[in-house]
Each structure stands twice: as C-alpha cells, then as structure tokens.
Amino acid sequence: MLKTTQTQKMLQRAMPIIVQKQNMLLLPNMTLEHIIRQELEQNPFLEDADDIVQEGEIIEETEITEISKEEKADSEEEYDISDFEDEDSEGYKTQTGEEVRDKRQVMENVLQIPISVRDNLLTQIYLSDLNDKEKFIGERIIDLLDEDGYLRETDEEIAHEINELKSGTEFEDEEITTAEVTKVHDKIKRLDPIGISSRDLQECLLIQTREAQIPKEFKSLCITILSKYMEELRLKKYEVLMKDLKLNNEEIKKVFDFISKLNPKPGKSNDPNVMDYIYPDFIIIEENGELRAELTDKNFPSLRLNTEYLGLVESDKKVNKEAKEFIKSNFEKAKWFIDAIKSRRETMMKVMNYILEKQKRFFLEAGKHLEPMYEKDVAASIGMDISTVSRTVRGKYVQTSFGIYELKSFFSNALHSEEGDISSKEVKDKIAEIIRNENPGNPLTDENLAEELTKHGFKISRRTVAKYRESMKIPKARLRRKL
Missing domain, CATH: 1.10.10.60 (Homeodomain-like)
Structure with a gap:
C-alpha cells in the first residue's frame, strides 16, 4: 500500500554567485573580455566608467543649437549633378564594384577569429542536450585530451579522477559513475571533429568511417580492413589484402585513398591558415632585481553599477510588476557579475604571486632550476580549495622576458637527487x-x-x-x- 511521508534532510547547494565565480576562473583573459562587453550590451545596470563623459567635456546646448542651424542652412543649398563629376578628391570618389568586393574581403579576413579545437568542443557540449552533470563530466574529458585529440585514460580512471576533484563544485555530493563517463565520452567522439577523444588511431579511423557518407558496401569493406588488417594497412601490404579479401588493384587503391584522407589527429586544426595564438594572462616585470606579476587586463572595461538608471525606473510609478522583477533580477545579476570578476582577479593574483615566489630562481635565471610544486601547496598557502587552484591555472599563460609558459607547467613531482x-x-x-x-x-x-x-x-x-x-x-x- 502506498502512503505519503515527509522527511527532512540537509543538502549543500552552490549559490549562483559561487557557481559564477567558479566558471569565471576557467576563462582566459581574451574570452572574459568578450563576455564583459557582451554583458555591457545586455544588462542596463552595467556601465563602463571609462566611457562616461566628464562634466567639463559636455558640449553646451547653445553650441549644439548653432551647429544644427548651420547644418540646416547647408542642407538647403541646391547642387547640380555636374558638381559631382570628375571629382579629383580621392575621399569622394565612387568606389567600383571590384574595390567594394576587395574591401569586403579585407573586412571578412579581419573578422575571422580562429577558434581552438578545445573551445569548439566546449561550445558543442554546452549547446548539446546533456544535463549539467554530464556537461561537467564533458569539460573534464575535453581537458584530458592530448595535443592530437586522443584520450589516454580509461573511463574508470576518469570517473575516479573527477570524484577526487569535484570538491567545491555543485556536484560534490554526487557520485560520478563510470557509466556516466562512458555515455558522455561516446557523445564527444561524434562531435566535430569526428573521432576526437578516441583512445587510439584504429578507433579514431573506425569512427570517422562509420560516420562517413559513402556507399554501404564500400563502408563495410573499409571497416573490415580497419578492424582486422590494421597492421597490414600501416605497412601497406597490398598483396595480403588483395589475396585475403579478393580485391583487384582498383578496389584496393580506392580503399587506401579513402582511408588516407581521414584525420589521424583530430586534435589538430584542419585549416592550414589558422594558427593557435597564445595570449598571456600575466606578465612578469623585473625592476631592480625584484619581480612582480601583473594581469594583462588593462583593456577590460571598468565596470560599475548604473544606480542612476535604477533610481529613474524606481521613481516611475507606472512600472508594472513584471518590469520590476526584470529590474531586480538584472540589478542583482550586475552586482554578482562585478563581484565575480573582482573575485577572479584576486584569486588569480594570489595563485600567480605564490608561483612567482616559489619559482623565483626559475624567473630570475631565465627558465632554469624549476622547483617541485603541487597544487595542494598553493591551495594550503592561499587558503583555497585544490579545485579552485586547478581552475585558476587551467589554460592560463604567463609572459616572461625569455618566453611564454603555461601555468600548469610550473607544477611537477619531486625526485630525490x-x-x-x-x-x-x-x-x-x-x-x-x-x-x-x-x-x-x-x-x-x-x-x-x-x-x-x-x-x-x-x-x-x-x-x-x-x-x-x-x-x-x-x-x-x-x-x-x-x-
């Protein structure tokens, strides 16, 4: 017999501001700058303090009136078509169709922003039908990919690692199972580029072949060769394949041509014109033998709350309930956003300053004498969780006088000598x-x-x-x- 019962239990949930702060730490400076400018456009309660015109720079109303009168008088003048013919001034010449096309092409080239394979995969994960927990697992899987796009750890090892690193996240009270990792992993394998996160070359080529739009019989033949004759394929033993599979020269050539066009390294960009540029998040400056670290966020908009807008809206008695809820929601969101950026900056500087102090010889001696260092050492020193330190250093770079280094490269095990x-x-x-x-x-x-x-x-x-x-x-x- 079914009956209804009530129980009480305590659950720990991460507040939205905490989640936002954690997500901010993952972002490199260039991505964060783009997000800040996007928020400035969307949230009316955020404003760029640098864009606010100082009172002394405001044009007097009388000057504006006089300018308007002059413009009106000029517009009333009549011109003949001959006034525009054979104009010598380059600035007023009408552009030809070819010139317009050339200009458009230049603009298109300027606006093409290269996207890394990792960012492309993360975007596809965020836009997929996976739930929040599965997206969290997907992020970790993508972070574990090597430079060629392969995943060397087993699903069981990944599940164990995520369970160790989930402290401080919204999923710290939930168990990450191997089955959940396998489900997300299978999804990632079929994202663009297809075959990403495979464990070896054979699996990578098989996935690409199964997803290819080719005739069914030819696909079956390619899968058979990749599954059973991988070594012969690698050594190009054409005669063995022709004998075992009863193929002629043309057929075996067609198979090799198809397989040779598959991507053996899905982690590499397919566009030869696209280069992965590294934009450092920190810069190390040396003055009189002393080192200091600076964030490269000088071009970030200087955010502040637009309290004037809030006052104007609240003073309007005609504002309905729905509008007031919109105002309250966006105002709180603006405060959280500013607080999250401030928190990110403070955390990043704490981590970087610890690295700078611990690896002082490395920075002073142009990359020599790297000291053993663990993420847990940094966490204990700055009073933060290991997962916070891990997020802070992931995908971040520091520029020195002798090169650019990833922050993760400063962490290594200790060996006795x-x-x-x-x-x-x-x-x-x-x-x-x-x-x-x-x-x-x-x-x-x-x-x-x-x-x-x-x-x-x-x-x-x-x-x-x-x-x-x-x-x-x-x-x-x-x-x-x-x-």
Missing part, C-alpha cells in the same frame, strides 16, 4: 638534452640513459626513464636509429 629534491620537469629536460647529443647511429637505450643521468646527479630507474621518455613522445632507441 644528490643535491636534494628536484623537479621531474628538470629531469625530462636533461633526458631530452642527452638524446639530442647521442650518436644517431647507436642511440642510447633507457638503461644507458639512466646511467648518463646518474653521472649528472639524477639517480632514477630505467622504468622511470622510459616513462618520462614516452611522456615526451620520444621513440625507443631502435626507432631513433639513423644510417
């Missing part, structure tokens, strides 16, 4: 340097590399060397050999 703890990144740099100087006819094995590192004071195992070498995408010794 004869001189004390050293950064794993410093060891990787040393491995890369040794390999660059090796004999190409007789490359060093991982065991040889470990011996060389020991000579430089880095005592690490062959397995660790192999792990670091693979993380830098450096092939094994036999694959590095050159004649």
